[in-house]
Amino acid sequence: MLRLSKLTDYAVVVMARLALDGAGPAGHVQTAPGLASATGIAEPTVAKVLKMLGSAGLVEGVRGARGGYRLTRPLPSVPLSQVIVAVDGPIALTACVDGGVGSCEAEGICAVRGRWDPVNDAIRKALSGITVADLAGPAHCPAVRATASLAPMLAE
Template structure:
């Protein structure tokens, strides 16, 4: 079963909450404790998620008495793939797909070496065509046709 981590799921929930609370670029900010309370996610987990999202440039943290976190872009401009990479690392179905040469004992004699690349590319394209606005139910400026196109191919 292909499954995203709980932290990635939590990251989407936290970012959707930031948008809902108006913590948009140049807008107000939300604190980690406030986000934890609003989402029902434990505060240490929210802090961990915010740190990773901040390192990826998806949220920004502001220090001080009026500090907190806010989005760096509207949800409609954030592809799901960016959140996955920020939390879980590169999107790859197998170790050999993500450039991990030498990570497999059978690499030299593998009959399918390099053949996972088209599958992995299709998954990356599909995840890049879905924005956080799609997941959060925020109206979108452009139609979500990328996934439909990939399925039709």
């Protein structure tokens, strides 16, 4: 079974919570303790996730008395694949797909070596086509919420 780590799931939850107060430089900042309280995720875990997301440029820290964290861009422009890579590393089904040399006993005689590449590419493409906003839904993303509220009027 292919599964993402709990940290990746938590990263999406934290980003969705950050989106409630807006994204980008104009967005309000939220503290790690505040995010932990709002999401129900332990504070040390939230801090760890924020550090990973910050290293990937998905969130930014703001220093000072009113400091905290905010998104660097709106959720609809953040592919899920970027969050996965930020937290779990490169997306690869097997060690040989991610370029790991010497990580398999049968590497020299493997009949399917290199054949996983199209499968891996398809998974990357699919995950790049889903944004964090798609997962967060209208309640957590102002831009998505505004579009959703217009949908009934546009259908008429």
